[in-house]
Amino acid sequence: MFTGLTNYLDSIRARDPAPRSRWEVLTYPGVLALGLHRVAHWLFGAKLYFFARLINHIARFLTAIDIHPGATIGKNFFIDHGFTVIGETAEIGDNVTIYQCVTLGGTNPTNGVGGKRHPTLKDNVIIGSGAQIIGPITVGERARVGANAVVTDDVPEGATMIGLKARSTLVPAEEWLKDFIPYGTPCDEPCEELMETGPRRIAELEAQLAAMRSDLEVLKAEREVPAQRSGTGD
Template sequence: MFNGLKSYLDSIRARDPAPRSRWEILLYPGVLAVGLHRIAHWLFEAKLYFLARFVNHFSRILTAIDIHPGATIGKNFFIDHGFTVIGETAEIGDNVTIYQCVTLGGTNPTNGQGGKRHPTLEDHVIIGSGAQIIGPITLGERSRVGASAVVMEDVPAGATMVGFKARSTLVPAEEWIKEFIPYGTTPDCEDADGNRVDCIEKLEGELAVMRAEIAELKSGASQTPEQTAFDLDPKKSGTGN
């Protein structure tokens, strides 16, 4: 048990440069919340639902993190800071990292039954600050979700999702399979030829192309209705007999 706790604390220290010792990590709200959830989940599986909820509410008051007792959590789960909500049917794999203000939320069942309604996070997933992961979707192994993104569809393994509604940055997964990427956001995108470019530069280039196309359309439609009628009238244009 002690070796397991030591390994867990070391896994957090590898992802967070702030703590100076394992003792300091023990005071992290995310660590306390996960520890109390282990107790609440054991009570939930024993069908001691009131006690499980009691531990859950105590943990929420103490840490500002709300993890439903029914949620399934793997090894080395790290919630950096707090204010996170994790729903009842959420499933979290090993070595998952979640930053502050993240929601693993559910959708309303359409058939009147509860069922699976919260996300599944596979191993080594990273969720950035403020991201909202909604519904019974699956985030593949080593996928990343950028800060404040909203994800409502399955995410392929190794993909990075950004934006509202989240879209793929199309960064090749095989080039970004790393042990850990802080906040789950890669800095680069690709152009049409597959060359790596800065995402802002890529967007500015696409915007310039769109502006040129709009200007061309406007120049083609610059004739007034009177000019168009004149061109179409063979008598006025001098082309008629």
């Protein structure tokens, strides 16, 4: 048990540069929320629903993280900061990272029967802050969801989702193979324009604009010459 705990704390330190020790990680609200959820989930499985909900409410009061006791969570799950909501039928794989203000929300079943209504996150998924993952969809392994994205459809393995409503952008192999991408948003195309290539592209556009202006000046001069000659003949 102690080895499992130290491995879990080390997995968080590998993803977060802030803590200086394992003891500091133990103070994280996400760690406390997950620990209390393990207890609540066991009570939920034993059909002790009231006590499971009681633990859930205590955890939410202490951490501002609301994980339904019925949610299934794998190994090394890390919630960085708080204000996150995870629904009852959500399923979370191993080594998943979620940043603050994320919702793994459900949709209202049209037939009135509960069933599966929350997302499934596969292994090594990263969810950026403020993202909303809604409905019984699957977020594929190593997929990333950028900050404030809204996702309501299945996410392919290795894709990065951005925007409202989120659209899929394939991640290059060299990015996909990385063990961890902080905040779920690689700083590389095709997600967003690179800071490095932006100035170069602007310079190229300015050069093209200068060339067009030069061509316009030449054309203007060529038109003025016949007009002057015509005026002299009169």
